[in-house]
Amino acid sequence: MVDPSPIHAVPLREHVYERLQEMLIARVLPPGGHLVEERLAGQLGVSRGPVREALQRLHRDGWVTLRPRYGAFVNQPTPDQVTEFFEARELLESWAASLAAQRCTDGDGAALLRICDEADEGLRTGRAAGEMAALTARFHTTVLEIARNHILLEFGRQLSHRSRWFFAPLVSSLAPRAWEEHRAVAELIGSGRADEAAAAMRTHISESRDAYLETQPVAPDGGADAAVPAAAVPAAAVPAAAVPDAAVPHAAVPDAAPVGAGRPAGDALPSRAAPT
Amino acid sequence: MVDPSPIHAVPLREHVYERLQEMLIARVLPPGGHLVEERLAGQLGVSRGPVREALQRLHRDGWVTLRPRYGAFVNQPTPDQVTEFFEARELLESWAASLAAQRCTDGDGAALLRICDEADEGLRTGRAAGEMAALTARFHTTVLEIARNHILLEFGRQLSHRSRWFFAPLVSSLAPRAWEEHRAVAELIGSGRADEAAAAMRTHISESRDAYLETQPVAPDGGADAAVPAAAVPAAAVPAAAVPDAAVPHAAVPDAAPVGAGRPAGDALPSRAAPT
DNA sequence: GATCTGTCTATTGTTTACGATGTTGTGACC
């Protein structure tokens, strides 16, 4: 079962973690679904060890719930979680914008604007939604990097991933507006106007939250309720959308290609968004 | 070798994680030291599995550095890390104080003040430094809880633990002053004055940083994790540039009592500080 | 003497197998 390609520069658990993240974002692993170590291990072509470790990290990062002796279940955002998520983002990122404005070099500012340019180009040419989402993630991560605080960066990265998860079904709908706001933030950061940059970022995230809440009905809190009304869900697919959270004892999970199946480093996965 | 007590409500890795944290705070595992899975497993009376998982979590929480095929090394705070740490704390906790002031119930306010009372009592009677540190942690965690944002709470908890680690050697010296400030914050939160509470908390943490820097000489830079080159290169992997240099290849680590040796739940460890 | 090279050792990364334990759901029974 050892895969023939000898390149294992990074531990398997990392690959598994990323693969599972992709599957969660793509809703291949639907909210409420039960993640069984052995089944995942079989699907990914590894043993249970790395899967266990990846699941624990997914748990710490808020993707799944680990019930001590029973298993891992895919989280689905409750209204409270959505509120808290955007609140945290608003805090962290507006502060990051402020710090970034104070610590921004010419190169940093240029890098931010380059991302905006690339996004504009992408919007004109109608690039894939996944790529645009990756660009968005890169913009926000870059702001965090310019702020030059590794703790903040780490926290922000966690939030950024979850953001991709939330927005996966409707990512394209709000892109043009968002990128106007991104550019405004970038210019304020580049010119060192800290307070204005922070305010702009706060507004941006606040609007992004409103857009999310208008478009995306959140699951009712308690969880006993099944059948999320698929009404307002845009045509953006969502394969197994209405999943009853409680009681999906054996949610059938489609197969997936084994991990680490020979591929040196580039790892041509559909969307590799998390930058750096 | 199976431990005779049958009560394993929580996974062993949790116990191991907490035990290792204690050992790190107590400097039983000294900064720069090499943590060898098998040795720790032997010392704690468990197998390698739970130790691996605990080490990975310690890595993710910033306690140790994990070098892919070589091992786990205890971090030691560099000046930059100290700066970033207090910066992050100042942000998170002042924000939390503001939110807490807006969302504080009568019971919440009373709980905060009760902690302050207990601390005053402890200061008068000269209670152990470890207990006072635990009280401090509890105060800050309680503020985060009153803010009612689980993401913020989780981030704050991570910072709080590291705080105990930083301050372990000098925890008693700044206690009385700190508790005056704590009480001031508590009263502002209790009376709902958000902006003032935030400012007070910011001041408190800022002073706490100054006290730390005056007393504690920080190690010269070049320590733990790699330096992120901020923006510019999005794809570059940057595999841990600056190595721990300190080079304590086989730091002798004293023995420790096995984990989970009997004891149902109360777990009478010397200082059980992390509240909830 | 300094540098390069090859070997050796220690430790991690991963797999496999097994037993113990806790959770959940089910069906018998009252």
Next chain:
DNA sequence: GGTCACAACATCGTAAACAATAGACAGATC
């Protein structure tokens, strides 16, 4: 209908083994 025993399932932990590799060390070469 409600309660209890039981079986199925999945995790949790242990143990043992092996491959791969990073680092240390000794030896050869310049």
